[in-house]
């Protein structure tokens with residue numbers, strides 16, 4: 461059965477091949493944009509057509525939970541920073557005219573692939589029970605609470621991150637693996653926004669000062685360069701006022717065709 465599923469997946473990937481990767485890339489870009497409320501029941505054929513014709517709306521009609529919105533576990537500092545960056549985001553007016561700042565909040569789901577056009581089919585073929593690592597702790601505030609904003613003009617990202625009690629490493633402080641995870645998530649999302657589907661090839665991290673559990677930090681991600689399939693990103697984690705440097709990192713992200721995930 462597994463072999464049959466993989467054969468189907470490979471067939472689908474070959475069928476969609478180049479157009480699919482371009483379509484998915486564009487739809488990922490749209491997928492990273494704020495939610496609107498249109499959509500229709502999903503069907504593979506319609507979705508394939510939608511992908512190749514660059515459908516304006518990549519989501520199914522059932523609206524998933526957006527984990528990057530404020531919840532009761534957010535501290536006053538987390539909320540303050542969210543409000544600060546939100547106030548610099550562009551807004552759509554009634555005539556769908558956009559105005560105000562260059563920032564944009566990226567929504568975040570625990571099943572990213574499921575809600576992207578074409579991805580729902582892949583998500584069924586992959587593991588139906590799979591969930592995004594950073595969004596799979598049910599208790600609000602216990603794990604990764606974060607929201608990512610992207611600045612299209614500067615090609616930078618900022619993530620406001622509140623580290624919950626389940627992320628402990630050294631007593632009272634955040635585990636280095638959890639810090640690496642949030643860095644990989646933010647820089648990986650940033651690279652995806654810039655270059656389409658990518659995988660992390662290399663992540664180099666220097667831990668400069670420990671991050672207290674429960675504190676709010678900023679993860680700043682900047683595009684260094686794009687060379688062919690390689691997107692280079694650098695990253696700094698600082699205290700929320702920017703005064704203290706906690707972590708520095710550089711990452712290399714290599715563009716892939718989605719068929720890479722099926723061993724093609």
Ligand SMILES: CCCCC/C=C\C/C=C\C/C=C\C/C=C\CCCC(=O)SCCNC(=O)CCNC(=O)[C@H](O)C(C)(C)COP(=O)(O)OP(=O)(O)OC[C@H]1O[C@@H](n2cnc3c(N)ncnc32)[C@H](O)[C@@H]1OP(=O)(O)O
Nearest residue numbers: 488572644645648649652657658659660661662690714716
């Ligand atoms: C992938 C998802 C697609 C769908 C996405 C949908 C929606 C996404 C939306 C939002 C994103 C949401 C959340 C994001 C959250 C988290 C992100 C997490 C990301 C990860 O957690 S991801 C898991 C860990 N990641 C791996 O599991 C990778 C395993 N690995 C491989 O799969 C291959 O290794 C690969 C693909 C990396 C390359 O393989 P390949 O065969 O395609 O390419 P090749 O080897 O030819 O390298 C091409 C050029 O990169 C250079 N190069 C390669 N590797 C290098 C290295 N390590 N150091 C220095 N240079 C390197 C070569 O030297 C050559 O350079 P040159 O062209 O100059 O010669």
